[in-house]
Amino acid sequence: MTHPTAAMLVIGDEILSGRTRDANMHHLAGELTAVGIALSEVRIVGDEAPVIVEAVRALAARYDTVFTSGGIGPTHDDITADCMAEAFGQSIDVRDDARAILQEHYDKAGTDLNAARLRMARIPARAALIDNPVSAAPGFTIENVHVMAGVPSVFRAMVESVIPTLTGGAPLISKTLTVFRGEGDIAGPLGALAQAHPELSMGSYPFQRDGRYGANIVVRGVVEAQVDMAIRALEAEFG
Amino acid sequence: MTHPTAAMLVIGDEILSGRTRDANMHHLAGELTAVGIALSEVRIVGDEAPVIVEAVRALAARYDTVFTSGGIGPTHDDITADCMAEAFGQSIDVRDDARAILQEHYDKAGTDLNAARLRMARIPARAALIDNPVSAAPGFTIENVHVMAGVPSVFRAMVESVIPTLTGGAPLISKTLTVFRGEGDIAGPLGALAQAHPELSMGSYPFQRDGRYGANIVVRGVVEAQVDMAIRALEAEFG
Numbered sequence: 001m002t003h004p005t006a007a008m009l010v011i012g013d014e015i016l017s018g019r020t021r022d023a024n025m026h027h028l029a030g031e032l033t034a035v036g037i038a039l040s041e042v043r044i045v046g047d048e049a050p051v052i053v054e055a056v057r058a059l060a061a062r063y064d065t066v067f068t069s070g071g072i073g074p075t076h077d078d079i080t081a082d083c084m085a086e087a088f089g090q091s092i093d094v095r096d097d098a099r100a101i102l103q104e105h106y107d108k109a110g111t112d113l114n115a116a117r118l119r120m121a122r123i124p125a126r127a128a129l130i131d132n133p134v135s136a137a138p139g140f141t142i143e144n145v146h147v148m149a150g151v152p153s154v155f156r157a158m159v160e161s162v163i164p165t166l167t168g169g170a171p172l173i174s175k176t177l178t179v180f181r182g183e184g185d186i187a188g189p190l191g192a193l194a195q196a197h198p199e200l201s202m203g204s205y206p207f208q209r210d211g212r213y214g215a216n217i218v219v220r221g222v223v224e225a226q227v228d229m230a231i232r233a234l235e236a237e238f239g
Numbered sequence: 240m241t242h243p244t245a246a247m248l249v250i251g252d253e254i255l256s257g258r259t260r261d262a263n264m265h266h267l268a269g270e271l272t273a274v275g276i277a278l279s280e281v282r283i284v285g286d287e288a289p290v291i292v293e294a295v296r297a298l299a300a301r302y303d304t305v306f307t308s309g310g311i312g313p314t315h316d317d318i319t320a321d322c323m324a325e326a327f328g329q330s331i332d333v334r335d336d337a338r339a340i341l342q343e344h345y346d347k348a349g350t351d352l353n354a355a356r357l358r359m360a361r362i363p364a365r366a367a368l369i370d371n372p373v374s375a376a377p378g379f380t381i382e383n384v385h386v387m388a389g390v391p392s393v394f395r396a397m398v399e400s401v402i403p404t405l406t407g408g409a410p411l412i413s414k415t416l417t418v419f420r421g422e423g424d425i426a427g428p429l430g431a432l433a434q435a436h437p438e439l440s441m442g443s444y445p446f447q448r449d450g451r452y453g454a455n456i457v458v459r460g461v462v463e464a465q466v467d468m469a470i471r472a473l474e475a476e477f478g
Contacts, residue, residue, distance in 0.1 A: 014444050016278045017413065018268030019457065021260075025283075029257030039255045041290065044264075044281040047442065051280065074423045075443040076430035116426030134447070151445050174256065184313045187355030191315035203286065204314040205253050206390050208373070218258065 003038045003169035007059040010044040011052055011080050012070040012150055024069045024155045031159055036169035037065070047071060052083040060087075060145050065166060067159075070150030072139065074116040084142050085124040095123045098138055105136035131161050170222045175231050179238045180214040189237045190217060193230060199223075200230055242277045242408035246298040249283040250291055250319050251309040251389055263308045263394045270398055275408035276304070286310060291322040299326075299384050304405060306398075309389030311378065313355040323381050324363040334362045337377055344375035370400050409461045414470050418477045419453040428476045429456060432469060438462075439469055 008028055014020040022044070029039045040063055045051045052071075059066045071080030085092035098121035099113075106113045120137040123129065130139035130146065132154055139148040139158045148158040179186060183206045194202040200221040207214055217234055221227045247267055253259040261283070268278045279302055284290045291310075298305045310319030324331035337360035338352075345352045359376040362368065369378035369385065371393055378387040378397045387397040418425060422445045433441040439460040446453055456473055460466045 012444070013440070013442050014457065015264075016268060016281065017457075017459070018265055018272055018278070019413070019415075020444065021265050025254075026257055026260050029255060033257055039257070040285060042255065042281075042283040044283075046279060073443070073445055074426040076426065076433055077442050111421070111423070114423060114427065116430070117421075117423035119426070120423075135452075151447060153447055174258070176258075182350070182356075184350070184353060184356035184359075187313040187315065187358070188353065191355070194315050201252070203252050203316050204312070205251070205259065206312055208390060208392055213374075218253065218256075220256070 003036055003172065004065065004167060005040045005063040006032055006037050006065045006067065007041040007043070007063040008039065009052075009055055009059055009066060009068040010042065010070060010150075011047065011068055013046045013077075015044055016046055023152050024150065027152070027156060028067055028159060031163055033172055033174070035163060035166065036171045037166060038169075038172070047077045047079060049079055049083050049086070052080065053087045056084065056087045056145060060143060064144065066145040067162075068145060068147045069155050072120065072137070072147060072149055074119050074137075078119065080147060081122050081124065081140075084127075084140075084145065084147055088124065088143055088145075090124040090126055090142065092122055092124045094118055094121045095125075098123050098129060101129075101136055101138060130158050133157050172220050172222065173224045173227050174218060174220045175227050177217045177219075177231055177234050177238075178214060179217060179234075180212055181238060182213045183215050186215055186217065186238065190234070193233055197226070197230060200226060202230065242275055242411065243304065243406060244279045244302040245271055245276050245304040245306065246280040246282070246302040247278065248291075248294055248298055248305060248307040249281065249309060249389075250286065250307055252285045252316075254283055255285055262391050263389065266391070266395060267306055267398060270402055272411055272413070274402060274405065275410045276405060277408075277411070286316045286318060288318055288322050288325070291319065292326045295323065295326045295384060299382060303383065305384040306401075307384060307386045308394050311359065311376070311386060311388055313358050317358070319386060320361050320363065320379075323366075323379075323384065323386055327363065327382055327384075329363040329365055329381065331361055331363045333357055333360045334364075337362050337368060340368075340375055340377060369397050372396050411459050411461065412463045412466050413457060413459045414466050416456045416458075416470055416473050416477075417453060418456060418473075419451055420477060421452045422454050425454055425456065425477065429473070432472055436465070436469060439465060441469065 127140035127142040366379035366381040
């Protein structure tokens with residue numbers, strides 16, 4: 001199965017400190033899977049410029065598309081835009097197109113476009129803006145990296161804008177069979193089936209529920225009939 | 240603030256596909272923060288050996304301690320132990336000490352220690368076993384990397400075993416002030432306060448709730464009186 005690949009870079013101390021549980025990664029994973037793009041790696045880093053720069057370079061080189069979330073607001077710890085400019089060797093300053101968007105938004109709201117808010121118009125020179133229908137301040141696309149807000153409502157709106165521009169593969173079909181047996185009993189037959197069907201990807205995810213052991217066996221593939229065949233074979237084995 | 244640093248490597252396709260929301264990262268972040276260790280980076284990768292090997296090498300070189308979760312069960316997609324052996328140049332095979340633990344566990348349960356289950360006794364040659372009070376199959380520590388199960392109940396039990404062996408820093412004190420103002424109004428005074436107090440770390444995490452904009456301002460530091468002082472200064476500014 002060859003699918004376009006994607007990675008995500010989550011930027012911000014709040015998730016690493018355990019204060020906040022990330023919701024954007026789970027959302028993006030689902031949206032990408034639906035259009036046949038495989039989310040292949042996620043990195044979560046703090047608000048530290050050298051780490052951010054190195055991470056985005058590594059991910060942009062390895063995967064077809066990269067999504068970042070967080071660090072594009074007006075406060076002193078919002079350093080994502082400057083890091084992206086550095087990572088890709090572009091200059092960065094307040095850009096007229098971004099400033100115009102903010103000016104119109106804050107004029108309507110009767111709010112002052114002060115120095116802090118103007119920071120959100122700092123965009124790398126050759127980046128393309130991503131529309132923010134929720135709170136105006138734009139994201140941007142720089143090379144193969146889509147730079148988006150961390151606030152979940154804004155992140156989702158930006159994902160909606162970006163997804164239709166991506167070239168996906170055939171949507172991946174994923175079906176799950178829950179088996180109340182120990183993984184040690186599942187492993188042999190599952191491994192043999194996986195080996196016999198390299199066109200499918202099979203994973204086993206164990207759990208313990210109400211004192212019983214079990215596993216969710218997930219079969220993924222492009223052709224639904226093949227996935228169904230494998231699920232039926234597993235049902236016959238473990239049903 | 241110099242604190243020991245830690246990273247986490249989450250191994251498994253199920254989180255990247257959006258099927259499962261990770262719970263272990265959030266748990267580990269909280270446990271580490273409580274003992275004064277900063278979780279500095281998290282990577283989530285799929286069940287692909289070269290990616291796992293490269294990620295663990297990079298994290299082990301950069302951070303004091305690394306925790307991995309996932310991929311140490313009995314099924315064909317459980318390749319973590321072999322990847323760790325490769326990453327650190329150790330041989331790997333079924334080890335007698337690990338086999339004895341499994342044998343005793345399955346004898347008691349009247350379950351056959353079959354070939355698949357015996358895979359869980361494959362441990363790199365110079366690794367130290369980590370106790371698994373939930374389901375017996377051990378984790379292990381190899382160099383500065385603690386290799387643990389992905390099943391949350393087992394992961395938590397292993398974290399409990401490992402944490403007391405780590406040297407932490409002074410526990411980080413973290414306090415949060417919720418301000419119902421736009422971040423653009425918060426940014427100026429917050430930035431000035433952060434600059435005046437390099438001994439503290441301050442972050443602003445915006446939200447939108449019931450149509451109102453606001454932000455959680457988080458102040459972190461080692462000395463509680465300093466953290467309190469900063470929170471009071473912010474309350475005076477925004478209260």
